[in-house]
Amino acid sequence: MCYRRSMSWSRPTLLVAHVGGWLSLGLARAASLRPIVEPEVWVRLAPEKLAGAVIGLLTSSVLGLGYERLFKRNVPPPRAPFVMGPLLGAVVWVSTQALVVRPLITGDAPHVEWARVPFSLISPSLLLFAWTGLYLAVRFAHEAERRSSDAMRAEAEAHQAKLLALHYQLSPHFLFNALNAIRGLSTTAPERSREVIGRLASFLRYSLDTEPDRSVNLAEEMEAIRHFAEIEKARFAERVAFVFDVDEEALRMRVPPLVMLPIVENATKHGEPGSDGVLRVEVAIQAVKGGFQVVVSNTGTLDAHIDSRSHGLGIPNVDARMSHAFAGRYQRRTFEDGGRVVTQLEVAGG
Secondary structure, three states: OOOOOOOOOOHHHHHHHHHHHHHHHHHHHHHHHOOOOOHHHHHHHHHHHHHHHHHHHHHHHHHHHHHHHHHOOOOOOOOHHHHHHHHHHHHHHHHHHHHHHHHHHHOOOOOOOHHHHHHHHHHHHHHHHHHHHHHHHHHHHHHHHHHHHHHHHHHHHHHHHHHHHHHHHHOHHHHHHHHHHHHHHHHHOHHHHHHHHHHHHHHHHHHHHOOOOOOEEHHHHHHHHHHHHHHHHHHHHHHEEEEEEEOOOHHHOEEOOOOOHHHHHHHHHHOOOOOOOOEEEEEEEEEEOOEEEEEEEEEOOOOOOOOHHHOOOHHHHHHHHHHHHOOOOEEEEEEEEOOEEEEEEEEOOO
């Protein structure tokens, strides 16, 4: 799946721009004094300008960390920190320069010329306000791009889900096998054939009428799975068996449509008969602490170097849409346990 390449700078690039910008400012301010002051004065002032740029770098870095903590909250940050932060930073900047940097360079005792303090705060305040404005501009640009990327991803996943639905609607092999099984039953078990026709119609109706961008409850998914299971049993008779263990409370949970069918289909397709010659597929759903867990298992083995369940159209689409619907709460595991292949989908409570 391809998405538009990000136009935002990477974090290392922003860091280089941050450090380089402040150091370039210090060099530029030092160089601007060269033509207008005596050489012996410039030798004293140039280090002060460079040190001031370093102080600005450190002060803005601290401000940036504070701003990031504000943005990590789930509510929009207040405006006051973006006004008070540069002002307090300017006070720290001027104080550090007067009480630490200048005495180190000149050898004089630390002192503050209080009459010049308001004037001294102007330049650092303006620089830190400008830096804060640039920080917010970059931050909002990143946020806008992230939302645009999420929207594009959701649209792509919905489109892929439509392809998945089309796979279940029009798969020639699935329809051919189902109709062939119905034809065989029509002469040996007419009642059973009519039942399977109804199951097939209901199954196709669900995959045809369900919009991929809306949610359904697990009860609807389970009903479609039961239709699928009956169709497979009509095909394979006693060579396949399905067992369902469903928690009624979990059936009220809502999920993207067509997320369980690919798991069950793969269990049927890639499973192997047990010692009794029967392929057994078990589907268990239960509510777990505000979330739910789906476990689909089948008799057979999982190849040590190829997980057949992780390829193709269905499973990656399931992972993508479930991760999008339950951000940070969804996980899937596929493993072998005692002669059975187990796929476990879990959504933690929100």
